[in-house]
Amino acid sequence: MLIKWNDPWTALQSEMHSLRDEMQQVFGGLLSSSGSRRHADDISAVRILEDQTGYIIEMAMPGIAKDAIDLEVDTDNQLIIKAHRKRESEDVILHRHERAFGDICHGFDLPNDVDREQIDAELRDGLLHVSVSKRPELQHRSIEVN
Amino acid sequence: MTKSKETTTKTQPSDRANYVSPRVDILELYTEFHLFADMPGVQKHTVELTCANGELSISAPVAFIHNSKRVVLGNSLPEGYRRLFTVDDTVEIEKIAAEMNNGVLKVTLPKKESAQSRRIAISVN
Numbered sequence: 345m346l347i348k349w350n351d352p353w354t355a356l357q358s359e360m361h362s363l364r365d366e367m368q369q370v371f372g373g374l375l376s377s378s379g380s381r382r383h384a385d386d387i388s389a390v391r392i393l394e395d396q397t398g399y400i401i402e403m404a405m406p407g408i409a410k411d412a413i414d415l416e417v418d419t420d421n422q423l424i425i426k427a428h429r430k431r432e433s434e435d436v437i438l439h440r441h442e443r444a445f446g447d448i449c450h451g452f453d454l455p456n457d458v459d460r461e462q463i464d465a466e467l468r469d470g471l472l473h474v475s476v477s478k479r480p481e482l483q484h485r486s487i488e489v490n
Numbered sequence: 491m492t493k494s495k496e497t498t499t500k501t502q503p504s505d506r507a508n509y510v511s512p513r514v515d516i517l518e519l520y521t522e523f524h525l526f527a528d529m530p531g532v533q534k535h536t537v538e539l540t541c542a543n544g545e546l547s548i549s550a551p552v553a554f555i556h557n558s559k560r561v562v563l564g565n566s567l568p569e570g571y572r573r574l575f576t577v578d579d580t581v582e583i584e585k586i587a588a589e590m591n592n593g594v595l596k597v598t599l600p601k602k603e604s605a606q607s608r609r610i611a612i613s614v615n
Binding site: 468 | 514515517518519523524526529530533552553555558560561562564566567590591592593
């Protein structure tokens with residue numbers, strides 16, 4: 345595993361999910377949703393993928409506009425992704441409130457084989473795709489036998 | 491609408507076994523309800539939204555575009571989303587509308603006129 349994901353909330357979320365699962369077992373259908381055994385994770389669920397040329401970080405950013413997302417690489421070679429999610433409407437009766445709002449901040453320690461200048465990001469359908477290229481000289485190379 | 495009464499789905503297509511419930515907010519306004527469902531990674535044209543027999547059903551797959559790459563960390567993104575809601579008879583079923591924006595599905599459920607609260611103006615002499 346080459347990219348380390350620094351997320352202080354992971355352990356806490358894991359405990360909360362475990363507690364929620366236990367509660368769902370106890371209360372059966374009262375707390376659970378129909379059609380599925382488990383809920384989607386809170387906002388900013390993350391998946392990291394790799395191939396020979398680089399890495400892709402996929403992060404859920406539902407309802408967040410492109411302008412509300414900031415990416416930077418600091419001097420410690422950490423990729424920092426910050427975003428803010430604003431609630432659509434405040435002055436209404438809420439019958440159900442499950443979605444999370446507010447600030448999101450994730451840090452990723454980039455491995456030494458990446459090119460800091462070759463990081464691109466695209467927001468598509470509420471999913472942020474951050475593409476981090478490996479340095480060409482360190483990429484895996486196949487050698488043809490003549 | 492909707493106490494969002496949770497019912498059990500009768501049949502689960504096997505290809506949707508890894509679908510999860512989207513997180514939702516349900517808001518009530520004077521003339522309608524708004525249902526917001528977080529479904530990041532879902533493309534608008536793949537959303538299946540139906541309303542029949544007093545049940546509103548939402549189902550959609552997540553469109554992964556990097557399938558050739560190896561997952562090295564985190565697998566918290568689901569294959570899709572699915573959820574059922576009970577809709578009561580205060581909702582005008584024929585006028586339910588939906589839109590998808592930045593991975594959030596917004597469903598508008600207008601109230602029947604008889605179920606709408608009425609503002610009463612107070613005149614001062």
